Amino acid sequence: MFMHNKRLQYTVRVSEPNPRLACMLLEQFGGADGELAAAMRYFTQALGEEDPGRKDMLLDIATEELSHLEVIGSIVAMLNKGLKAQLSEAQQDEAELFAMVGQFGTSAKESLLFGGGPALVDSAGVPWTAAYIDTRSEPTADLRSNIAAEARAKIVYERLINITDDPGIKEALGFLMTREVAHQKSFEKALYSIENNFPPGKLPGIEQFANVYVNTSQGEGDETGPWNSGEQWERIDDLEQTMPIDDGDGTATVVLGKEDKAALTQLMLRGESATDKDPTTGADLGAGPGAGKTKQIEEID
Amino acid sequence: MFMHNKRLQYTVRVSEPNPRLACMLLEQFGGADGELAAAMRYFTQALGEEDPGRKDMLLDIATEELSHLEVIGSIVAMLNKGLKAQLSEAQQDEAELFAMVGQFGTSAKESLLFGGGPALVDSAGVPWTAAYIDTRSEPTADLRSNIAAEARAKIVYERLINITDDPGIKEALGFLMTREVAHQKSFEKALYSIENNFPPGKLPGIEQFANVYVNTSQGEGDETGPWNSGEQWERIDDLEQTMPIDDGDGTATVVLGKEDKAALTQLMLRGESATDKDPTTGADLGAGPGAGKTKQIEEID
Amino acid sequence: MFMHNKRLQYTVRVSEPNPRLACMLLEQFGGADGELAAAMRYFTQALGEEDPGRKDMLLDIATEELSHLEVIGSIVAMLNKGLKAQLSEAQQDEAELFAMVGQFGTSAKESLLFGGGPALVDSAGVPWTAAYIDTRSEPTADLRSNIAAEARAKIVYERLINITDDPGIKEALGFLMTREVAHQKSFEKALYSIENNFPPGKLPGIEQFANVYVNTSQGEGDETGPWNSGEQWERIDDLEQTMPIDDGDGTATVVLGKEDKAALTQLMLRGESATDKDPTTGADLGAGPGAGKTKQIEEID
Amino acid sequence: MFMHNKRLQYTVRVSEPNPRLACMLLEQFGGADGELAAAMRYFTQALGEEDPGRKDMLLDIATEELSHLEVIGSIVAMLNKGLKAQLSEAQQDEAELFAMVGQFGTSAKESLLFGGGPALVDSAGVPWTAAYIDTRSEPTADLRSNIAAEARAKIVYERLINITDDPGIKEALGFLMTREVAHQKSFEKALYSIENNFPPGKLPGIEQFANVYVNTSQGEGDETGPWNSGEQWERIDDLEQTMPIDDGDGTATVVLGKEDKAALTQLMLRGESATDKDPTTGADLGAGPGAGKTKQIEEID
Amino acid sequence: MFMHNKRLQYTVRVSEPNPRLACMLLEQFGGADGELAAAMRYFTQALGEEDPGRKDMLLDIATEELSHLEVIGSIVAMLNKGLKAQLSEAQQDEAELFAMVGQFGTSAKESLLFGGGPALVDSAGVPWTAAYIDTRSEPTADLRSNIAAEARAKIVYERLINITDDPGIKEALGFLMTREVAHQKSFEKALYSIENNFPPGKLPGIEQFANVYVNTSQGEGDETGPWNSGEQWERIDDLEQTMPIDDGDGTATVVLGKEDKAALTQLMLRGESATDKDPTTGADLGAGPGAGKTKQIEEID
């Protein structure tokens, strides 16, 4: 069960309203790597987790992320407080309000639809979606996803810190960014507390394919590194070898029953393409006298 | 520049049509951890990558994932070939076709909208979205995301292998699953080839918050482990300490100008809540004679 | 700041696994009227609320909804526990697992992608989206939205209760349904504690249009009721009166500058339609000898 | 059956092109509370409604909302007419056109993809989604949703009126806003014409939970009001009482069969966490010599 | 302005309830090629159209599509009427209702969330999105999109007719399908009434690239046809010629200023990859004693 105290986990001191910055900070409120995504990623994992230690950890961190959602949302609310009041009470004239609302990026939606309140959208106004959450109910995958998610969130906070000069906000963002680092460390510890966590899951790979590196992109710029060379790798440069990599002919086949075959034959006949004629087409009709040839372009230069 | 050869990377041999299985395999065609997500994750990273070695690796693996998309899509096409022909040519009567189309899960959309062709939706018919892609243009985050993505994809293939008994499909899925293992290894090598890859990005964390573990979920079930205990951690059990964790008062404030203050005051007055009265409400009106009290539930027991 | 205790707000006692029911219950986990939508609707309102009483209420109810999210998610986890283990450990043969996974609705995605864990999708596998949240930062609108949201959630719980015969789940759903009733009551009280809450917001309506009812759908089935008749209404049956309802000519016009006019003229000339000829079309080309006429349908009967 | 007359319900007189304002007005064309959402909300309810009076009302209002969609879309078309022609005919040089297209918010998509035509997206360019529609086929819920929807739409129009100084547009927006007020009144009348409309639906609540208010958010800022105090309420301040609120132990349990138990045991063993060791992790590897400790941040200050 | 008459454009006679079929028919109500998509495609084009003839045609057809939306939605409502009443009134016991709701595809969401009313989702329960609409405000493109959309809608109706044996529904679907044919014909006529409609838009193509066919997919299965051979085509088989097709070197370059160069250099140094070492990775840590090698798979066979 969740409880709440009205004090924040980190004090929010904003120097002055700044709706443009508010809009950017939404990236960590309702954005792909924001705090709701974090909280819900760990919370859904916790509900399905069987290991008591990991379950506890996931609940701890999920709950803390909710508190971070509250911190970042509170900053947004402070930054928008003036705009919200002006727009709602219409104490300035229309032209002034129009300028306030329209002066930057996606601020129109923030102002007109959400009235300046913190909304679960990203900095472009795109609503948060649970498609951002990658919980798969297998700890050796989920913990890697959590590690990656914390790394991404850390980077987004870093970028926000780089563009912010309000000292109170910068401080709060520094706190939030650092907590992502701490959480990544926890998830790393939890992952490596599972013996044999690689490959993830239960099934081992098929040996003949597990150590192969296929050099599918060739030409100038081909490089070597520990990801494709060295003891752990057999590298394939001659791509003919992998067309197919098995001993088949590289085609796709299915065994059909009689009825299916009959229907398929009819489908093929009905849609057969007459490859030996050059039919007049709608484009030919539409291209006018010079049909089939497009005109010389001159306008482009 | 991309080129294509009509042979597949792995030969596809399907024993018989099975649209229900086709529908499930879409998870790896147009699903969250499917091959399009993989290909596009690495391809977008490659385009923005400055390090020549990583760029080459990302292009190699992105290109291979496109070939995997082709393999899995070809299996789906084979599994649906009979249904596609039957539905298109209507050689069976309506009741039989209705039964074929309606006998399982999301097959209706697969059949009616996509006509049995492989579509970029998942097993529930939800269209693929680039929201699945978590490229952030910072290699120490992106490589971790790639590692996690490969781990997830490996697990989904493992589950598909567990439910499939067509030997040709099982073999192809085994190949595809194993390649995820190999790709994970490449991305791991690439990550650890970057010195000081933790914390990700450039800014270090704030020391006082980086090693703290906040025990926000308490009560029976509290556990310890290397993720919250030991040399690297200071653990906070007394949550009062973190309300707030800084030396402030845990509130959110902003300094407003005169005009904003005036507008805000008016906004507050206009929406003020009369907390000392108990108003008659719409619910009171609607609840009939027993207004304000809900009736005893008996139906539930 | 949020805190958590591992005990649930309501004890969850599930009689036996039932993934089909689990799938349905997701409607209240990651569905449009589910508990995440509720929690986030009130939480985002709370962050932007200026009235201290309403802010407190919104935080109380938002926090409780998070606990309800935990209850419903825990039921889902219990219902799926067997399937999750079977699929993950593959102790049954493939055909049996295939049957388990494929036997109903959207269970494929639940099993294959989410591994049986509770996911923030609805019963059709559609990811939760913040587009479900209708916070607008104006209490006289938001409280009405909350009242409506509670009414909808109550109905979805009622339907779930109607289809469930596991007594432990039925009881828990009864609790959750009833809490929606209680919350609706709170929001009603809060709405009517605001004097002059109708019309919502600050601007009054234009009198001449505020009491008009336009009878746009006519013919058999036209009815009267207090929504279109009586003292509060002027009803318009003769629609010519409202084409337009103002004193203009019902067209749309804009005053363009010289350059815009010139460009527009050119655009019109370029795309002008020759209405006096009957051109041969692509359809004519494609229809074969009987061009322009479609054949008699016989197959349909 | 629908019919159409080319005259609008309200005459549209636009003083001059203004693509920035056009972009904002899209909020009521393809936005969450826009006219398409309104029309489709009532239209889908009408199709499923059994009560003849309500069905007629829903068809009347749905049809009128389509006419409002036409009015708002016509304003957008007028505001964009110049930009559309300039961009299409390219009569200005590239730098001028680039400036026109790029000077504000989401205008790029409006111009480049939609060519200046009114598109069913909101002011941030997000496509309209039927996820905005909350029809549930239960009139005591749906009418409340309609009341709330009209309240929200009224507020968005009010905000648009506050930022617009073109008198013709302002007038048309005033008309549209007022119609939302009138529609809200109709829906209110229809709701209260249903006896016993609270609680919504058929099942009553469970008495012991229906009148309880749980004070889950505590600390400074706790308030009382008619929503949590007074005759209708029993308020719980001691949260231990609600962990759980029933007489159980607050845990989640399910009775598993033998096979499920066996599989679950294996799953737990396989993923068991070694909580008594402090494993070296990927983060430790990546942190360099100072592994496990993050560096002092100095850049932030 | 829109008007409505309660009589349908086509009489709907349904023989008996069939929620499974209802679910399938949603494809044409709230699906990608359904009637809402059609109506909104033409309606948005009409609002922006300058040519009076095309504008009139678009309004005519848009309005008719709304009437078709009403017909298909009415069929859905009839097919679900029994389920709706049973679920709402709970006159059957829970197990029976559970079976009704759960017996097919996405029926759970249809029943539980929408209560059996017609909802703007497709047959998989995915909400309709304006992303389906491809209006671009250029008639030579839009008319082609309309032709294609009618062709697709015709096919989906054909598939629905193939699976339906209720004679009244089959008849109504036949009517709706045929109207798509008629509309396609109208759009074809309108397209070819524009002289020089190919290439679409104003700019001609660059002659040297307009008639080239690049044979990028090679190997067994290479075919010729009028789309790549004959008088209108120059076909490139030697792909080296198109790497690049211009006279450059096929790389991507940008001229950077001094500051950008300095920052870029630092970015590259910071993320440089040590390609000459074989670092120990997280996967190596996690793979246990056999690090770097995956185990032989045996379970798969």
Add this chain to the structure above:
Amino acid sequence: MFMHNKRLQYTVRVSEPNPRLACMLLEQFGGADGELAAAMRYFTQALGEEDPGRKDMLLDIATEELSHLEVIGSIVAMLNKGLKAQLSEAQQDEAELFAMVGQFGTSAKESLLFGGGPALVDSAGVPWTAAYIDTRSEPTADLRSNIAAEARAKIVYERLINITDDPGIKEALGFLMTREVAHQKSFEKALYSIENNFPPGKLPGIEQFANVYVNTSQGEGDETGPWNSGEQWERIDDLEQTMPIDDGDGTATVVLGKEDKAALTQLMLRGESATDKDPTTGADLGAGPGAGKTKQIEEID
């Protein structure tokens, strides 16, 4: 199987960084008519195609579109290279970076979330969705969709060319635009190589409805043209004829069984509307002393 060469299909020469233009060009990278949509439209068709000639053509063009995706993505990467480095390395002060990131449209998300790398979103930051793909597995529909898609893509390139004055980018866009023209020609040839491609699919239309034009939008502005007049058309102006167009009564009916009827009766009784009273409503309560009448608006004028 796909292969890749690091040389591009067209050399990319960018004169200087320009993130605003980069943002706009995303329309053709991750937008509705962009290169990913094109590639995936043709690729999914190819996988399901039975005709060898069309299959080859679809694979050729799909593969080329992937190379175009690479070209446009490379331009975006070049345009953003400076911003990416500045933001990542933070070598400028916060205010300068804030200005760079915030100076235009959706640049915030491009910078903060994607770090300046090319992302699969459109110019408004909306993620690419497979809902853009209209593959239906019927060549007479799919080829028309392809023709339309190429026409749309051509137009979007044309608009981008109109706003770009960097000569290297303009040239590359000219190449890409022209290839859409060439592809449209190929698809036209393929469509007209199928005999009897109209009406699309197999079922003919019902003659009595196939040649009817319903003049649903009337009033001033009614026009004639070859789309509604002439030999191929019977035009209906008297709309009473089409209410309904068949010989029924224009209502919707279903035959219900006894149990369904009983439940329906109860549903109707329970929700019956008392049309003969004028109930007090929530709006009446909320409107204060002047309940039922809205106040005279003065603020608007």
